[in-house]
Amino acid sequence: MTERIRGRYGVVADVHANLQALNRVLEYLDGANVDAIYCLGDVVGYGGDPEECIRIVRDRCAGTVKGNHDHAVVDPSLRGWFNEHARRAVERQAELLGQRELDWLAGLPPTIEFDAVTLGHSGFADPARYTYIRDEADVALEFEALTTRFGLIGHTHVPAVFAQAAGGEVRWIGLERQEEAAEIAEIDLVFGSYIQAIINPGAVGQPRDRDPRAACAVLDLGLDTVRMVRLEYDIEAAQDAIDRRGLPRFEAARLAMGL
Numbered sequence: 001m002t003e004r005i006r007g008r009y010g011v012v013a014d015v016h017a018n019l020q021a022l023n024r025v026l027e028y029l030d031g032a033n034v035d036a037i038y039c040l041g042d043v044v045g046y047g048g049d050p051e052e053c054i055r056i057v058r059d060r061c062a063g064t065v066k067g068n069h070d071h072a073v074v075d076p077s078l079r080g081w082f083n084e085h086a087r088r089a090v091e092r093q094a095e096l097l098g099q100r101e102l103d104w105l106a107g108l109p110p111t112i113e114f115d116a117v118t119l120g121h122s123g124f125a126d127p128a129r130y131t132y133i134r135d136e137a138d139v140a141l142e143f144e145a146l147t148t149r150f151g152l153i154g155h156t157h158v159p160a161v162f163a164q165a166a167g168g169e170v171r172w173i174g175l176e177r178q179e180e181a182a183e184i185a186e187i188d189l190v191f192g193s194y195i196q197a198i199i200n201p202g203a204v205g206q207p208r209d210r211d212p213r214a215a216c217a218v219l220d221l222g223l224d225t226v227r228m229v230r231l232e233y234d235i236e237a238a239q240d241a242i243d244r245r246g247l248p249r250f251e252a253a254r255l256a257m258g259l
Helices: 019-030 050-060 068-074 076-081 084-096 099-106 136-145 235-244 249-255
Strands: 008-012 036-039 111-114 117-120 150-152 160-164 170-173 184-190 196-200 214-220 225-231
Touching: 008 019, 019 050, 019 214, 019 225, 019 235, 050 084, 050 099, 068 076, 068 084, 068 099, 076 084, 084 249, 136 160, 136 170, 136 196, 150 214, 235 249
Parallel strands: 008 036, 117 150, 150 196
Antiparallel strands: 008 214, 111 117, 160 170, 160 196, 184 225, 214 225
16 A cells, blocks of 8 residues: 655745735745645736745745746746736836846746645646646646646636546536635645646735635645635735835736736
8 A cells, every 4th residue: 555645735826026915825824734835936926025025935935936927027028928017017026126036036947846746837738838727628738747646836816626537537626705704714625536636726916716815725645635725914005015116006906806
């Protein structure tokens, strides 16, 4: 009998320079008895505190993969992919960041693999394309490329869980809408009957599922579970930082709506 791999990991994605949301999520994970925290990319973009968010993620996370905004800050050729607001934010953040921060972003890997887990920003089949995985059809190619039991991705800013059964059938596991009035909302999912799962914890810094609370996850390899988490944080302070640093006002307004 093969011994089950053990490990309990905090997972964050799409921080997007939102210092208030990042601090709230790390506070939660510090109390969740995790062995390490990993970041699925897009540390920068949109928000008002890119320098501080880079410093915290660099110091607190055991590993971080490169997101498209991380990439575009250091490589202007990618900015043509972005809409006007996102491009202006990336350009402004490139001005705000020092060389040490830019070098760190440039050196981030596209994927990281450890234990039974592979980390990516948008996917595993072609990480440099930064494609969006939203449904069973999109995720089928990613399962073909995934060589570990769990794949963790971000990029869409929407929490999602896909699982593959022994016969190859891919299923989207629906997440019940969490109570919006709750300061902390948690959903636990068990993967015992599935051979693989791809999990998107949602966005720390800019949720887009009409729930403005910051998102993160706790993956427990020993229990074969993931806990999907939503947390209230100081949105007004995050909006003020965006205004103060000269980033597009649109990015501040959307935080309160979860869009």
